[in-house]
Amino acid sequence: MARHDPSLRDFEFQSQRSQTRSKHRRKALLSLGVLAVAFGLGHTLSGNAYKTPTPAITELAVKPLALPSLPDNLPSDAANSAAKEAKLHAPKIKLPDWQLFTVNEGDTLSTIFARMGIDPQEAIPVAQASREVYSLRKLKPGDELAILTSDDNRLEKIRYRIDAEKTLMIEAKADHFSARVKERPLEIRKVSTVVDIQDSLFGDGQRAGLSDATILELAKIFRYDIDFAQDIHPGAKLTVIHEAKYNEGRKVKDGDILAAEFLLNGESHRLMRFQLPDGTIKYVDPKGKLTERAFIRTPVAVARISSYFSKARLHPVLGKWRAHKGVDYAAPTGTPVVATANATVVHAGPQGGYGNLIVLRYNQHISMAYGHLSRFAKGIRPGVKVKLGQVIGYVGQTGLASGPHLHYELRWDGVARDPLTVALPGANPLPPEYRTAFRQQAAEYTALLDQLNATTQVAMR
Incomplete structure (x- = not known):
């Protein structure tokens, strides 16, 4: 039996292995061709059936796709999950309390x-x-x-x-x-408020949205023209153009009063804010007259008259008919009382039926008396000079008084005069050098007040 040559056997084995490799290579190349066509990398499909390439296949040198390198220590999915779990349950950082x-x-x-x-x-x-x-x-x-x-x-x-x-x-x-x-800078807006007075300036003003400070300021700037104890009646109307300060859209306080008008029994009382070059603030009427005068009529900003000046009145405590030489303003105990003019204190202490009494001297002819006070303001004593509008004492019920009120007298050469009717010095005009600037500003406020009045009247019809 013939023996096979080992080299021949090796050749046959290698030949078979080579044929097998060639067979696998042809299959691989065929697959690559199909993929190339499928992804548009080979022949373009134009509606014709795809034809198998000819047997003369040239081996394609296919380069591997370049991918970004990844770190060697890339965590596994399990490691990622563990990290997320640890982060979820990590202790929170405590913020200051x-x-x-x-x-x-x-x-x-x-x-x-x-x-x-x-x-x-x-x-x-x-x-x-x-x-x-x-x-x-x-x-x-x-x-x-x-x-x-x-x-x-x-x-x-x-x-x-x-x-x-x-x-x-x-x-x-x-x-x-x-x-x-x-x-923190606040936003300043220009706003308007209309108050229909049916009860009182304070109550109706508060319900309309005005602050107490703004209502008191209104009483202060109109005190020369309006007696708030007897001129304010149901049906009166107040219109105010003023600034309001806002913080993040929320009103936090009222600002300056720019213009205001009281309509009392069909009569208009208007005042407008005007700033002088030195920064001084004045309130001026539409005709250019300053509000400031030597006197104001009402020593209590918000009160009601409980008894008028009279030659014969039945005294509520003594029960006797006698002259009432002043005007009584009923107000709660502790209500501030102000000086009605620049003056000098000549008396501050108790005096008979007047109770705690302050007497001010304006000049050698005119003096004012304030009775039944609960107490005096700090620093009020004989010889001290006070300014118009300065608080000098507080309403009380001392002396012969049936309830808390202020008894106010105005004396001319020692003779009592009716504070509500006696003639008082008029207002001074705005200095000529400021009148042009004021007229320009007043025109704007006048138009706004007229517009607000017209709108309100239409709404009420």
């Missing part, structure tokens, strides 16, 4: 600190730091302090809102406290 403290009657900074567990001695450097910008001695019941402390209860920061525009900020440094006032 501000504590809000309301000031009570009798509180001081040290008692507030003690109540919060802060060393009361810290109040001394804190008060010293704030003294230059805003003294914390001005704290009053109802105010709120926001206080931030460390984990060991040491004081870190204090925040106190002074008003809608200013906030006091106090912060602990390495060896001291620093204080500053942070100001």
Whole structure:
């Protein structure tokens, strides 16, 4: 039996293996051709059936697609899931907690600190730091302090809102406290308010949205022309053009009164704000006359007349007929009473049936008396000079009085005159050099007031 040559056997094996490789290569190339056509990399399909390429196939040198290199330490899916789970359950960072403290009657900074567990001695450097910008001695019941402390209860920061525009900020440094006032600019808008007075200027004004400060300012600037105790009746109308201050769309306070009008029994009383070059603010009527005069008629801004000047009146306490030499203004105890002219105090103390009495001298002929006061304003004593509109005392019920009220007398050469009817000096005109500027400004306010009146009248029909 013939033996096979090993080299021949190897050749046959290699030949078979080569044929097998060639067969696999042809299949691979055929597959590549199909893929190339399918992805538009080979012949373009134009509606004809795809034809198998001819057997004369040229081997394609296919280069591998260049992919971005990946890091060797790329985490696995399991590692990614574990990382997400750890992040989800990681402890949250604790933000600082501000504590809000309301000031009570009798509180001081040290008692507030003690109540919060802060060393009361810290109040001394804190008060010293704030003294230059805003003294914390001005704290009053109802105010709120926001206080931030460390984990060991040491004081870190204090925040106190002074008003809608200013906030006091106090912060602990390495060896001291620093204080500053942070100001928040407010948006100023020009607004109008119309008040139909049916009850009182205060009540109806508040219901219309005016602040107490604005109502008092209106009473102040109109005090020369209007007696608020007897001229204001149901049916009167007030129109005000004023500024209002807003914080993030919310009104926080009223601003300056720009123009206003009272309609009383069909008679118009208009005043408009005008600023002189030196910054002084004046209120002027449409004809260019200043409101300021030597006298005002009403010593109490908001009150009612409970008894008029009379030669014969039945005294409510004595029960006898006698002259009533002044006008009585009924108002709650504590209502401020103001000087009706620039004058000098000649008496401040009790005097018989007048109770607590203040007498002011305007000049050698004219004096004014204010009786039944509950108390005197600070600093009021004989010899002191007071200004028109300055608070000199407060309504009370001292002496022969059946209820809280102010008894007001106006004396001319020692003889009592009716304060409501006696002739008083008129208003002075605006200086000539300012009249052109005022007329230009007044034209704008006049048009606005006329428009508001017309709109209101149409709405009421």
